[in-house]
Amino acid sequence: MTKPDEKPEQDSGPPPDHVSNLQPSPRIIHFAGWEIGNLLVDPAIPSLLPEGLHWIQSRTGAVIPLPRLSHAPWEKAPPTCTVGRAVIPPLAELPMKSVLKQYLDVYHSSRIRMIFPVVDSSLFLQTMEAAYSLHGQQTQRCCAAACIFAFMALVSSMDHVAIGCTAPRPPPISRMAYVENARALMPYMVQNSLNLDAIQTALLLAINGTLIGELQTAIHLTSIAARQIMAVGAHTCSEPHGNEAHHLRTLFWICYALDKDLSLRTGQPHCLRSDDCNLQLPTAYVEQLGSRMAYSPRSNHPEGPLFPVDLRLSMIKSRIFTALYSYSGLCKSDVEIIRSIRELDDELEQWRTSIPAPVRPQLSFAHQLDATAPKNMFLVLTHLDYYSCVNLIHLAGGRCQAWRSTTTPSGMMDGLRLSLTFSVEASRSLLLFLYDSESIVSAGSFWTLLFYPMSAILTIFCNIVENRHMNTAKRDIQLLEAAEHTTEKLFLRQSLRADKLVELQPVTRFISSLKEFAQQAVGAALNPET
Template sequence: MTKRVFLSSKVLIKSPAARTGLHERNLRLVIRVNHEPWGSEMHQVFTTTTKTQRSLRDPPIAKAICQFIDIGSLPQRDRTQHRMAVPRRACDACYKRKIQCDRSDPEEQCNWCRHHDLPCTLNRIRGRKKKTKNSTESIVKRLERIEQGIARAKALKQSTQMPPEAAPGSAALSDSSGAYQRKITHGRCTIWFSGQKFAAICSRNGIPHFTSLGEQWIYSQTGLWPRFHNEDKLAFCEATDHISSAALALKPPKRQAEQDQLGEIPEKWVTQALLDAFNKSDFRLIFPIIDRELFEDTIRQAYDSPSANATIGAIGSRACVLAFLAVTSRHFCAMEVTKQVDSDDCAKKAQLLISDFIEDASLTTLQVMVMLVGGHTLARDPPTDRSLTVQELEERQVRFLFWLCYHFDKDMALRNGQPPMMSDEFCDLTLPKEYLENRFPKLALSGAVEPQAPFLPNDLRLSLLKSKAVSALYSAGSLRKSDAELLRTIRELDEDLENWRVSIPAEYAPALSVRKDVKLADTLSPTTSMLHIELHLDYHYLLNIIHCASGRCVVDWNESGKEMIFGLQSSLDLSVEASRSTLIYLSEAAPRLAGEAFWVFIFYPVSALLSIFFNILRNPKHEYAAHDVELLASSTKVIRSMPIHRITTHELEYLHKMDAFIEELGRLSQAAIAKVQSENGGVEK
């Protein structure tokens, strides 16, 4: 009888097209024979090209895979050595020294042990034997996996092919990324699911624009094509995402301003009255935009300098006064003196004046100016045992402006996906002296005492965490991380965020999860109440942002017999729970928000809506699915209850758009639940 032994083989998919199942697959099978007793090395190369329509199990490939070499005609000595060579192992002594062991009989000593009078043993514990990759079974299994992957890709393409009459007319983004490929793009402005790009978020209003792949996935989960009427094109969103509704009309001409265009600034007593109100309020503690002593000099220069042939310093002082009036007249709108101020007119004039020597009067320009005067490095605390000099007052004020810029810079980086302007590596991020004591005073909870030192918005330590999250999760380098590295980064950031949470005094600390209606104490001062709201919303928002990055991990959730990755599943669950907490907490806290901060806080509920919606579609059988649908429906009322300082056409249009968007999310969520119940034969009682 002829004896055959399969030696070794390796399949290499050489053509990229073969991996995606497009036009042609080139399979190169290399069978290498290397047997020392034969004293020779044999190589046989088989190359087979198959078209797309042909199976991987065609006879030419099967022939290449199942090549056997007849050893029946070999000499008896070679056949005996061949059989003995398979189980032969190096003895313990030779194995430890990594030298060749010539032991052929288990009962005899090898040459090394015999000459060194050592015991020739085989007592070491062998590790788990790895499966031989070049075995016939391994090759067949790998080919089957390739074939199954190609079949799944084709099935997905065919089953999700949109009919012409059902294709949505919204501004869906084309997605050319292949299956299970992660495209490097703006990570924060992109919604990822199982490594696929499903939507891009418009940073101007937070509403997503779904890609064709995202719409197809929604259809596969709900049986309905989404009807998101996105009138705004994504390009328009990206071009205008840095312009607020109030600033759309502020477009100064790019030329030197003429004096007759500047008009008259309000009378000096108006400015003094608003300055007094500013210094007596807690508004100066959160936004220390001016210093009282330094601003007095600015007022004198603005009002006392001649209008004709004004110097750059005088023009800058007038612009500063006008900008201050534009801000304070909005905040202290209940004061009688504000009737003397047209805030929009003041803002236009200030921007027109500043354009004489600054082309772009924006936050970016302010950040550049702050860093040019050294605000990012002026971390030393001013003396407290004497009055400050003018230089020390200026340095302290520049440092406050730096922290304001830093805070908003990191917030915008998270919301619009653009890289931050300020790099932590070049900034001294030492917190102000006694910052925590001033930020979380114990007596402030009763409303009896307000701190006197400025503490800026929110918590600066949370801004530092936001900066770390942007760099670790959404920078260009972080988008190339493997799934394991990404999950490890998420765990580290989650631990840092939890350490921050437990460091907050219990009276202010955000709750891990908000599952019931929240009641805020009526005795809280407006400042303390806003701080409480900011900390809770920012904590759950950042928790959601950190853990929703796990959607970039590539996982085939529907593959039978495959266990979910525990770390990925827990991360997605935390993201959804943080989103639930945001909507539940905001349902109680929304009426207490400052009206002028509507556009700052609107991103919290919108971000939460998206996380909950995708979780419902991903797992419509979840025990909280029905509850989440109700939560989505209630979010319309929550957003409508958020105060708006002044409702314009822009705000009304946005609210109508949000109503339609939330209604569509609810329709699709209910369809997903109904679809899975129908497939399971009805609702389980």
Template sequence: MQKHAHAKIPDEYVSVFHSGRRSEMNGSTSVDGYASHHLPQDQVVESHELSNYDGGLNAQDNNSAFFRYYGIPVFSPMGQKWIQSHRGTSDILKTLLSFGLPWASYPSHSTSEQEAGGKSGGTPVELPDRFVTEACIAFYKCGKVGLIYPIADMSLLEDSVKTAYSPSSDESPQALSIAKAFVLSFVTFCSAADRREHMSYPVDGERCALEAESMLSTVHDPAHSLGKLQVLLLLLLFHFSQGRLELARELMISIARSANDLSPAMRLSEPPSSPEGTVTPCCTSYKESTFRTLYWNSFMLDKELAFRTGTPVLMLAESLIPASLNATESPNEYLSKLLPTHDPQNHRSETSISHLKLSLIMSRVYSELYEPQSLKKPDTETLRTIRALDDELEEWRLSIPRACRPTLHISDLPTQSTTDVELLLINLRYHHSLGCIHQAVSRCQPCGPMTEALRSSLNLSVRASVSSLEILRATRFTLNRELFWFICFYLLSAILNLLCKVITEPFDFDNPECMRILKDTPVILREMDTHQLTSTERRHLDLMILLSSELSAMVEGSSVRNGI
């Protein structure tokens, strides 16, 4: 398959920026604060810029401070002023902004810790019916549960089930607590992540999650560190699949601390496989192999949360790279060797490893383009970084078998893709990664012959957003809660990136395509099958439909006034 077509940034153009000139808006972009319940708008535009805003926006001024937030376009104070000047005060936008990040859900009840604290210490834990637990295991093994497969070792889960349901166990109290917490967290995860239609679990996922957290709080023996890490990961995925990013972030802090502490003892920085990628059990113990899978799944979710919330990453890939790394080996090549080995008997492992490798690239995208210090790079270094990351992303894409290879062109997808959730997800992650890489070029000051190359790179970010909306239009799925929150993030990111493009460059040739897909977006949302969603998600979806309709009308009206 042909590489995505765009103009490369040649060396002779990069040299134009050796003076280190930067646009004023880029130089003042602040990222000192991090995400809270409401949109962290001060990160995007500082007050002295806002006071000088006169209601217009010159495309030559650069758009990075207008919408950018860690690779995600959101409404900055300047953006809201622009909207008000062209559309008036909008109740829909006010409602959306009051929600906080538009792809997150904020529970109004007390936190799980507070609720769990009200439980009597002597109250026995009530496990789900064993038939339900065994059914969850069977569904999971068939690949019918979860967009991410978090269980590091199925035999450990099955042993935990035997221990937890045994009427008389010889296990220690802490071992019994871990076993029960594992069962509860696994059933909790399955209750929210089952992808089959008309499937309802006869369990209270919220209660099971509280019980699991309560049991986990009683376990302090280091011998159970791996089991504790597995339970935390399942609970994180449960909250993640409900759109509760604040709670997921709290759990991620505990996971990262535990995983980083265990890494040296588990020899994480030592490759577990031979150069050919075949499993070598003599080099990796059972515990080390289990930990490796847990670590890298946690690593991937850490990056997903960072780009959704704007909070800093907690698990740094750079910490695993030895100072004595061979000059002939790139850091990414070395890190790829540290990933879990491919299991030929597990058809899901190849897909999982592809996602993990993409997370390695996104870790670099964060640290080299969106981490606070990276915003101080001179333009020449930013351009080189963009080019290097683009090459890495394309190398990753071409390494994936053609049948499931992500693409910018929907016509290139295999015919069965309209019902393939895994293929949908890997395409959305690829589009978002490509968009984040190339949107960073907006921080560079256009200069002479370099302007067209910069425009080409920015247009590729736009193309990625269009592709995300097109693939959603081409697919038909029943939305469960987990899939809804994944799609919500990628969909809104794409919409806002296109809006950014249309507003800041109203005479650009790509505008008709951008406006067409913006007009189609409310239709795409209305046609989604939502019978598995809760009333909370349906209200959130209704707001997304109203928002996309209003933005479409706003942009169309602006274009008419500008004579497009």
């Protein structure tokens, strides 16, 4: 046993089996009836499944395994003993009130308050009073302090220009130090009575986790927020009365949107099941959405929240996961999968056509003039979300058993091939759109956006290998190369100083490996005797 003034001995060997780190369950890549690979694997196991190795070898005559990863390619690598949270010094006390008020000014004079309406101006005054008070219950003070730390961490991560802020720049702070201080106070929020600051803190930290690429952390925090939201009944309240009840309903919608997005990114089940929630939209939400989407700093600030994503699209995301990627969805027959794909595709198209024409996503993206291109990050995310949903809906047809059967009706196979074509075309549109919109993307959003191009790149890679004789193969390889450059540009604009170039290397290596392998597949098709 170590005395308090002694340092514990360093353990030079690997940890015992009973304390080894567990990995989230893997996600399988399906394409045209084949189980190609594994997105989340132990570092010692190749990313390609045996069936995927056979699939590639049968088409190219060569085997080049995908990079070995211990995390999905759109997630940041877990911190090590020398890089990560352990080296961040903790803060001893709350920031000065004057500094906090400057961050509040930034929040209220920019788009953040519309996209992430996590704090209410009048209710947050109570949070400040509780945090800075020398009296009162310890739990209340700790929850309020955690909320302030998490709030300032989120605001500090935003690009001052991209969010359309009209307030002066506040003094810089250590974002990750503030995040760690808020996380250190989490026990007070989960072991004691419910309160508004605890819910706000969990959501603010979940958003921060998504922004810095720590999706597993974001899921844990979203689940904490979801449980507390359900405990206070905000998930079923359709007509809230009073400022606090109205704000709790707003927090429900933020949590709902986060929950649906994280499930599609990670494959893990929802925390807020739609069947358990009242999904009546906020008053006049749809009617006012167009004006809110077109908001700019020079216009009058529209009232009401915008949320991270159109809430109607969040509901469609929920149905995509439940119908195609939940446990019950993965157990569906071919006929049931095809029916779900058609229904979801129709629903997504109804949503698309409901968007005002000037900002509506195109079915197939073509290069746009600057005058018609999206002008803010919300519109960029809306387009990326749309193309990602099309990809995820139609990619599910790749696991149908009909691809392997010799007795499948020709009509069914024609439908599956068409569905796969939609998936590939949506992936192309996503990468082209991101290439065109790269200059609009704000600093600090790299890890949030990375899921979109990486999932599209995987789809296009599989299509190149499967259809290496097609005229589109060379053009798609060029698209992979452009996507690699776009990814590098987005990363290099990061405002978070802890983001070193070393964190970009696994991402670019992954894309480069796919591009190299795709080139070999096309080369083998053009020169079958070599």
